[in-house]
Amino acid sequence: MEQVLELRHIYYSYHTPEGETPALADISFSLSKGEFIAIVGPSGCGKSTLLSVICGLLSPEKGLIRINGKYMRESTTNIGYMLQHDELFEWRTIFNNVILGLEVQHMLTAKTKEKAGELLDLYGLGNFKNSRPSELSGGMRQRAALIRTLVLDPDLLLLDEPFSALDYQTRLQVGDDIGQIIRKEGNSAILVTHDLSEAISLADRVIVLSGRPSTIQQTIPLIFDLDRDTPLARRNAPEFKTYFNLIWEELNANV
Amino acid sequence: MYEISRTHADYLRTIRRHKHIVHISRILILLSFLFIWEFTANVGIIDSFIFSSPSKIVQCFAGMAADQSIFLHIGVTIYETLLSFLLVIAISILMAVLLWFSPKLSEIADPYLVVLNSLPKSALAPLLIVWLGANKTTIIVAGMSVAIFGSILNLYTSFHTVDAGKLMLVYTLGGSRFHALYKVVLPCSLPAIISNMKVNIGLCLVGVIIGEFLAAKEGLGYLIIYASQVFKMDWLLMSILLLCILATILYSLINLLERRCRRRY
Numbered sequence: 001m002e003q004v005l006e007l008r009h010i011y012y013s014y015h016t017p018e019g020e021t022p023a024l025a026d027i028s029f030s031l032s033k034g035e036f037i038a039i040v041g042p043s044g045c046g047k048s049t050l051l052s053v054i055c056g057l058l059s060p061e062k063g064l065i066r067i068n069g070k071y072m073r074e075s076t077t078n079i080g081y082m083l084q085h086d087e088l089f090e091w092r093t094i095f096n097n098v099i100l101g102l103e104v105q106h107m108l109t110a111k112t113k114e115k116a117g118e119l120l121d122l123y124g125l126g127n128f129k130n131s132r133p134s135e136l137s138g139g140m141r142q143r144a145a146l147i148r149t150l151v152l153d154p155d156l157l158l159l160d161e162p163f164s165a166l167d168y169q170t171r172l173q174v175g176d177d178i179g180q181i182i183r184k185e186g187n188s189a190i191l192v193t194h195d196l197s198e199a200i201s202l203a204d205r206v207i208v209l210s211g212r213p214s215t216i217q218q219t220i221p222l223i224f225d226l227d228r229d230t231p232l233a234r235r236n237a238p239e240f241k242t243y244f245n246l247i248w249e250e251l252n253a254n255v
Numbered sequence: 256m257y258e259i260s261r262t263h264a265d266y267l268r269t270i271r272r273h274k275h276i277v278h279i280s281r282i283l284i285l286l287s288f289l290f291i292w293e294f295t296a297n298v299g300i301i302d303s304f305i306f307s308s309p310s311k312i313v314q315c316f317a318g319m320a321a322d323q324s325i326f327l328h329i330g331v332t333i334y335e336t337l338l339s340f341l342l343v344i345a346i347s348i349l350m351a352v353l354l355w356f357s358p359k360l361s362e363i364a365d366p367y368l369v370v371l372n373s374l375p376k377s378a379l380a381p382l383l384i385v386w387l388g389a390n391k392t393t394i395i396v397a398g399m400s401v402a403i404f405g406s407i408l409n410l411y412t413s414f415h416t417v418d419a420g421k422l423m424l425v426y427t428l429g430g431s432r433f434h435a436l437y438k439v440v441l442p443c444s445l446p447a448i449i450s451n452m453k454v455n456i457g458l459c460l461v462g463v464i465i466g467e468f469l470a471a472k473e474g475l476g477y478l479i480i481y482a483s484q485v486f487k488m489d490w491l492l493m494s495i496l497l498l499c500i501l502a503t504i505l506y507s508l509i510n511l512l513e514r515r516c517r518r519r520y
Contacts, residue, residue, distance in 0.1 A: 057426060081427035087420050091442050100438065101428035152428070 003069070004156050004188040005031040005054065010063035012046070012053055013213075022213035023049045024060070029207060029216060031156070031188055038191045038199035040247065041209030047192040050214070051158045054190070055079045068155060080154030080187075082162045086145035088133035094144050095120065095129040101152045112151065119147045123181060138166045139174040146178055150185060157182060157189040163198065172232065175201065179231040196251075200243045201231035208250045218250045307488045312496065315489040329497060331474040332463060335391060336505070339398030340459040343406055344452060346399075351410035352436065361411065372404035377465050389470040397466030402458035406451055413447035414440050449513045456505045464498070475501070 012024040023046035031037055041047050052058040054065065056079070064071070067079070088097045098116050102108045120126050123143055125136075133141055142162060149157065162178070163171045179202045182189050193199050199206050200222060208218040222243055226233050234240055259267075289309045295301045296308035303311065319325035354361035380397050387393040417440050425435045467476025475494045482490035 055427060057423075078429075083420060083424060083427065085420050087418075087424040089421070089439075089442070091445075100425075104425060104428045104430040104434045104438065148428075 002033045003030050004033050004035075004067065005190075006064075006066040007054070008064040008066075010050075010053060010060045010065065012049055012058060012060050014049075024053065025213040025215050027063070027214065027216060029219070031190065033188055034186050035205065036182065036189045036191070036203045037205050037207060038193060038203035039207045039209060040193060040196060040199050040251065041214060042211045042251065043194055045209050045211050046214040047194075047209065048160055050209075051081070051160050051190065051192055054156075055081050055158055078152050078154045078156075080149035080152060080157045082146060082149050082157065082159045084161045085165050086133070086141040088141055088144060090133055093130045093132065094125060094136070097133065098144060098148045098151060101148055105152065107152070116147070116151045119151055120144075123147060123177075137170070139170045139177070142166065142174050143177060143181075146181060150181075150187075154187065157187045159189060159191040159193075161193050161195075162191075164193070164195070171198075172235075176231045196244055196247050197235065197240075200240060200247070201234045206243075206247055208247060217253070220247060220250070305488055307492045311489045312493045315493050319493075325497075328473055328475050328478050328494075329501070331391075331471075332460075332467065332476065332498075333501065335394050335398060335463045335466070335474065336456070336460050339395045339463060340402075340452075340456050342395070343399050343402045343455050343459060344448075347403055347406035347410055347451075348448065350407045351414055354407070354411045355414045355436070355440065356432065368404055368408055372408055376401040376462060380465050380469050383466070384470045393470045394463055394466030394474070397470075398459040398462035401462030401465070402455040405458070406455055409451050409454075410444065410448065413444045413451075417443045445516060449509065449516060452512075453506065453509050456509055457502060460498075460502055460505065 007030065008028050010024055010027040011022075013020050013022045015021075027050065029037075039047055039050065049058065053060050088094070089100070092100070095116065098120060099108060099113060102112050102116070117126075117129070120129055123146075125140060125144055125147070128136060128140065128144075133144070136144065145162070163175050166174060175198055191199065191202055203222060206220045206222060207216055208220065209215070210217045220243065222239075224234055224237050224239055226237055292306070293309045296303040296306060296311075316325060354364065376397070379400050380393075383393045383396055383400075387396060421439045421443065422435050425439055430438065463474075464476035464479075467474040468480050471477035475498055478494045479491055482488070482494065
């Protein structure tokens with residue numbers, strides 16, 4: 001199967017005058033097209049660092065990253081990054097927030113604008129194009145943030161605990177929503193989270209990281225036998241609990 | 256519309272009464288001050304040669320308005336203040352942007368800015384006269400010198416405290432530092448820029464008056480110094496009153512601008 005992303009022996013450390021803190025050690029994995037990976041691990045273990053390295057905000061000290069078969073530097077692949085907070089700008093309307101990435105990448109044309117409008121309509125924000133972010137609920141804001149990422153047509157989506165700022169009920173709904181949107185658009189995605197049930201309900205495969213410095217402790221493929229494989233349906237499936245316990249034990253194995 | 260309950264009506268009435276009392280008290284204080292001033296000057300309790308009186312000030316203003324000389328003085332002061340204000344805003348935004356772009360530069364410049372900011376700027380005025388001559392340039396530079404350093408420091412601080420997540424977003428969308436500046440930092444700092452303007456318009460007026468004290472042939476500052484030297488207290492007090500009015504008008508103009516910006520937000 002076609003590989004969107006390949007990481008080989010990635011190392012990364014943070015440097016401060018007080019010393020060096022290794023964050024990632026020997027991380028290797030790959031992601032196929034259309035696959036959804038969740039990465040879980042103890043807090044502060046370097047999960048977000050890993051995403052920053054993948055999208056090129058940080059350069060690894062050692063190791064190789066290949067995206068769509070090309071090395072990081074030559075790659076022109078679009079990577080979409082969804083942050084913990086929606087970071088919608090209050091001085092822009094929802095529509096203008098959604099086209100921010102297009103503006104920044106000089107891709108703002110009649111066609112891309114139309115696409116942005118269509119995505120907003122498709123995912124239930126059509127009536128809020130001209131609203132300010134503060135007029136939207138937390139879930140709607142997070143959806144707008146996702147559309148802002150999707151409108152750039154990313155080959156790879158990175159999700160950095162995108163639901164953790166939401167209250168529990170909204171979180172389940174938005175997780176379901178966004179999970180289905182990503183499946184429907186056929187995106188390859190990496191989700192970083194500390195919420196095990198979120199990871200299990202969304203992903204095809206869960207990677208368990210160890211504490212600092214992070215190494216890959218275990219990779220667990222998730223297989224659900226469901227007619228409609230949605231995040232909420234998974235939460236009710238009998239396999240859910242088994243996977244939960246499996247990952248839970250993995251996480252606590254070397255604490 | 257639904258019926259307003261009796262308690263809510265009472266509440267609204269209390270608020271309205273409170274506002275009335277504040278308004279009326281303000282006007283009463285002004286009127287009684289003017290009345291007592293006029294009355295005591297007229298019956299000779301205070302010396303109207305030294306303290307002047309409202310009626311004398313009005314007469315004085317009418318006289319100077321008739322030969323139009325007062326408008327020249329007011330106009331010159333407004334012109335100098337606005338020009339130094341606009342220059343301060345433009346230069347300090349530019350400098351703050353530069354400092355934001357280069358953390359190294361900002362660290363190097365920091366002690367100099369701090370020292371220049373805490374220096375009493377009136378001490379610079381005599382120096383400026385020698386360097387630039389006794390003319391409008393000196394006055395405008397004096398006006399700028401009072402405001403500019405604090406303004407740069409303020410703006411730089413507000414540029415720097417922009418939410419890191421918003422900057423991160425621009426970078427994850429593939430934006431450069433330049434994008435971060437004009438998509439996030441500047442719009443985010445608009446409220447800070449405007450509140451900075453509010454402070455600066457007053458400071459520029461202070462600087463301009465200091466400059467006019469020393470190096471002017473026209474303007475309200477000149478009028479104040481001249482009047483004190485020839486002991487024309489009517490002129491002096493009139494100029495101070497005009498300055499009060501001028502400062503209020505300039506400040507409310509910026510307030511108006513702020514409200515307009517906020518509506519756009």
